[in-house]
């Protein structure tokens with residue numbers, strides 16, 4: 138067994154400073170994931186179907202800190218990634234999915250009936266559902282409902298993969314406090 | 316992984332499967348039409364049986380050929396609509412979100428337009 142790392146922080150002032158540093162590192166990490174995602178062509182012809190790799194960081198932050206921190210990170214990520222890799226439209230679109238999925242995950246996490254994998258699955262599905270609702274409003278048609286089953290399946294698969302990865306990461310960073 | 320996780324995943328997948336079944340069993344009717352809406356307003360309806368190219372407001376170009384409709388070209392940044400496979404079944408649709416263009420197959424009433432089969 139690899140010896141576990143000792144907690145790196147001590148004292149309140151130091152902790153606050155470290156939080157800011159962590160936030161910067163995590164934002165950078167989510168942006169890298171967003172970038173990697175643009176390199177992988179997962180274009181199924183389904184609007185909104187993405188791997189959601191950045192969600193991995195969001196799930197871990199939600200478990201390690203709290204809802205507010207995860208929300209701040211998520212919104213920062215969407216806005217920055219939108220300006221770098223997308224456009225104003227994609228920001229609105231992604232924001233709906235990101236915020237909706239985070240709210241669902243937060244509620245399920247506090248209920249404690251699901252493990253991180255289940256929470257992540259619900260997050261994946263609700264992420265796509267949130268985007269679809271925005272899409273329906275934008276194009277003013279219920280026709281987007283046609284994509285719902287595909288997006289739900291995609292959400293479950295990516296959510297499960299992210300959940301499993303999150304569980305492994307959380308096991309290993311148990312002693313690290315943000 | 317808890318048991319509830321499996322229940323949740325199975326529940327969502329079952330819901331998706333039911334929705335998918337409803338879509339699968341829809342067949343193309345005799346009078347299938349391609350309906351195009353832009354920004355929620357009807358742009359036009361075209362027979363699926365007649366091959367043609369439809370220019371949609373200089374932003375998208377739809378091709379109807381061999382009983383399939385597919386987006387041939389679009390100026391949108393994501394190109395999701397262009398990568399979409401051709402549609403032919405009732406209820407299927409291609410959506411270009413950035414341009415707010417929706418192309419869908421409908422079992423339209425015979426409007427008397429282009430009665431000649433291919």
Ligand SMILES: [Zn+2]
Nearest residue numbers: 389391396411
């Ligand atoms: Zn498009």
